[in-house]
Structure formats: C-alpha cells, structure tokens
Amino acid sequence: MESYGGSIGVASEGRGQGATFTVRLPRLRPDTGELHDFDAHRFPANRAVADKPLSGLTILAVDDEADSREYLERLLAEQGAEIVSVGSAQEAIDVLSDGSARFNLLVSDIGMPGSTGYDLIDTVRRRLKVTESELPAVALTAFTRPQDKAQALDRGYQKHLAKPVQVGKLIGAIRQLTGRGAAADARHVRHH
Numbered sequence: 001m002e003s004y005g006g007s008i009g010v011a012s013e014g015r016g017q018g019a020t021f022t023v024r025l026p027r028l029r030p031d032t033g034e035l036h037d038f039d040a041h042r043f044p045a046n047r048a049v050a051d052k053p054l055s056g057l058t059i060l061a062v063d064d065e066a067d068s069r070e071y072l073e074r075l076l077a078e079q080g081a082e083i084v085s086v087g088s089a090q091e092a093i094d095v096l097s098d099g100s101a102r103f104n105l106l107v108s109d110i111g112m113p114g115s116t117g118y119d120l121i122d123t124v125r126r127r128l129k130v131t132e133s134e135l136p137a138v139a140l141t142a143f144t145r146p147q148d149k150a151q152a153l154d155r156g157y158q159k160h161l162a163k164p165v166q167v168g169k170l171i172g173a174i175r176q177l178t179g180r181g182a183a184a185d186a187r188h189v190r191h192h
Helices: 066-078 087-097 116-126 148-154 167-179
Strands: 008-011 018-030 035-038 056-060 084-086 106-107 138-141 158-161
Touching: 008 056, 008 106, 056 066, 056 087, 066 084, 066 167, 084 087, 087 116, 106 116, 116 138, 116 148, 138 148, 138 167, 148 158, 158 167
Parallel strands: 056 084, 056 106, 106 138, 138 158
Antiparallel strands: 008 018, 018 035
C-alpha cells in the first residue's frame, strides 16, 4: 500500500475510559508544492491547505467516475483553481472544440468507457492542434505500470500520476507544468 504521509494514532486508559485519536496530516508547502508534516496543534485548521497555490488557473478535469470527479473538483478548488469537470473524453473534446473556454491545464483519467484518455489527448494534440505548451496535460490514472506511463507520455501527456491521487504530487505537477513561479495568469490560452 502506498503511503500519503501523516499518521493516525489512538490511545486509551482502558475499557470505559474513552479514547483519544490523533491525526497528523501532511501539509503542502505553498512555494514548492511538496508535502511536509502538518501538526494540527500548531496550525489552525484553515492553514491545512496551502495559501491557494493554484489561484488564477482554470483546469479542465475529465473522469467518468462521479466520486473521483467531485473529489478532484474539491481538491483543486481548495487550492484556488477554477475547475470545469466533465464525465467523458467526448464531453472534454466538445468543451475544447467550441472555442469559448480557456484552460491552463487538462487533468484526465485514462480508462473511461467509450473514448479513453488516450483518445482524448490524441484528439487534442492532432485534430485540434493544441500543443503541450498551450495546454499541458496530466494523466491521472489507475494504469500505473511503466509501459502505461510511457504510453501516456508518448501520446501527449506531460505527467503521469497514479490513482488514488497523491495531493502533493498532483499540485506539484500542476505548478511545474503551469509555471506557477511566474504570474498566475501568464498562461491563459484560448483554444479554437
């Protein structure tokens, strides 16, 4: 099992004496997107999420599973991003093709019924002719073998991350691909 950092502990004086639960969560460093230990006793709850490192970004999120999509929406919104989420590759293609939406990044599942995340990125890169610099893309998938990663990168994604999502890795990848050291809105691109 993969570790996401942090720990959970429980202590009790014995039967009928109650229990004390301690939860320690990793904390996202706003400057690097990396995780470090978060101590709930030293920081107020509203500091558990970094100081909005994704503010100013608009992200297109694609996942056929409603729970995964909702979690991704909430996670990225808590980090300051504006999210447009859809449940299929075809919906994403429709959103990108209509020319009215502007996105800084695409985050997509690979294994979806009908058109896959591979079909999506093939369409984005080849038919819509949207380059990697215009719309960086992250594959967020349960397909985690080395050959899966190689295929995702070869097809047009710039990052391949495993599900379940590791918050620090995802935020770090987004920051890297969108140049978050620069002005937050420097990479807005209109797609035709």
